[in-house]
Amino acid sequence: RKEVEQDPGPFNVPEGATVAFNCTYSNSASQSFFWYRQDCRKEPKLLMSVYSSGNEDGRFTAQLNRASQYISLLIRDSKLSDSATYLCVVFPQGSGTYKYIFGTGTRLKVLA
């Protein structure tokens, strides 16, 4: 089993739709979780950190489910500009190193 797994997609959704992605992780001791957005041929950019209580930033909501070991990202009222690849990143606490684990990403295409 991969340390961090994501559905590669693509998720094709109409403008204005709500879409959700999940990301599962294997290390139950993981403490830090992040969602990044990566546009084609660009660097990843931090979208949001994921806290135990969940967090919301405008149209974006991130949730953490420790019992089932997954994090989720919900995008409401999708815009054409949301089209990108969304990367799930986990920091496995207790590893003794600063080694972040990246998922391979989920592609989102928002259609007009």
Add this chain to the structure above:
Amino acid sequence: DGGITQSPKYLFRKEGQNVTLSCEQNLNHDAMYWYRQDPGQGLRLIYYSQIVNDFQKGDIAEGYSVSREKKESFPLTVTSAQKNPTAFYLCASSRDTYEQYFGPGTRLTVT
């Protein structure tokens, strides 16, 4: 403005030549990282450094070398021993175990 800079943005080299990619940050972060990304693939860790004068191999360190003589700088050398060096190279930094911030990347093409 605080951030991470990588240069050059595009780099072309002949096979058999070593090439050094620059990465500088002014975020005062202790940790720095180098990743490689191939088309349609995820990020793979090459090397990382948690403090000055110390660095560790990542998952694909063969054919690469790094140095960390200053907190702000973490250059990556792609040596002729790297079998498939053509890729998108990303540098990142972080404070402790908090979020990483990435530079704009260098696209290396070796022919």
